[in-house]
Amino acid sequence: MTTIASTLESVKQRIVRAAEAAGRDGRSIRLLAVSKLQPAEAIRAAYAAGQEAFGESYVQEALAKIEALRDLPLEWHFIGPLQSNKTAAVAQHFAWVHSVDRLKIARRLSEARPKAMPPLNVCLQVNISGEVSKGGARPDDVADLADEVAMLPRLNLRGLMAIPRASDDPAEQRRQFAALRRLYAALQSRHGTFDTLSMGMSHDLEAAIAEGATLIRVGEAIFGVRPGKAAG
Numbered sequence: 476m477t478t479i480a481s482t483l484e485s486v487k488q489r490i491v492r493a494a495e496a497a498g499r500d501g502r503s504i505r506l507l508a509v510s511k512l513q514p515a516e517a518i519r520a521a522y523a524a525g526q527e528a529f530g531e532s533y534v535q536e537a538l539a540k541i542e543a544l545r546d547l548p549l550e551w552h553f554i555g556p557l558q559s560n561k562t563a564a565v566a567q568h569f570a571w572v573h574s575v576d577r578l579k580i581a582r583r584l585s586e587a588r589p590k591a592m593p594p595l596n597v598c599l600q601v602n603i604s605g606e607v608s609k610g611g612a613r614p615d616d617v618a619d620l621a622d623e624v625a626m627l628p629r630l631n632l633r634g635l636m637a638i639p640r641a642s643d644d645p646a647e648q649r650r651q652f653a654a655l656r657r658l659y660a661a662l663q664s665r666h667g668t669f670d671t672l673s674m675g676m677s678h679d680l681e682a683a684i685a686e687g688a689t690l691i692r693v694g695e696a697i698f699g700v701r702p703g704k705a706a707g
């Protein structure tokens with residue numbers, strides 16, 4: 476097995492074990508391989524090992540890789556901070572956006588989504604930890620934002636996403652994930668299209684699965700430590 480095939484396999488085993496511990500079916504949890512700052516060849520290797528969904532955070536870098544990998548049937552998810560001037564490129568080249576945190580961005584994505592493509596799947600990013608440096612809507616604002624985003628014709632509102640405050644304490648990890656889960660459950664009754672709770676990364680996926688994650692976003696546990704982000 477190549478290195479990426481074996482790390483991918485260990486992540487899948489972690490998912491299965493965490494799901495069993497939580498009394499859940501491991502198949503109800505999707506794995507998004509976060510390939511930001513990794514070369515196209517690493518994505519090719521992961522695809523050869525069975526992975527089809529990839530997450531990217533930087534628009535220019537992602538577009539170059541999407542172009543280089545056109546021959547593969549990959550599903551691209553945008554998970555990074557999104558500026559207004561990049562919304563058209565994202566709406567044209569991605570299947571999902573996890574980081575919608577304001578109506579203006581959602582409107583622009585909907586307007587720019589090509590008619591020939593299915594509606595763009597979106598999750599609303601919630602700033603669950605209240606850190607000023609973090610993107611995401613305030614928890615108190617998410618219900619109104621969800622109502623407005625659900626009306627946009629070219630978007631399909633799938634659920635919520637959060638990046639909690641980093642912590643090595645599993646109890647603290649779970650406390651933050653539980654807060655997102657409660658918000659998700661409260662909105663799910665109003666939004667029949669909700670089926671995605673996007674939370675959990677390399678170091679806290681077990682806690683996320685214990686709290687109901689349906690999609691985890693894993694980078695370094697699959698691809699190894701990321702090379703530093705190049706300037707610009």
Ligand SMILES: *Cc1c(COP(=O)(O)O)cnc(C)c1O
Nearest residue numbers: 509532554676677692693694695
């Ligand atoms: C980088 C990133 C990840 C992956 O983090 P790892 O620690 O490499 O697993 C997940 N989600 C988002 C939003 C990210 O930016």
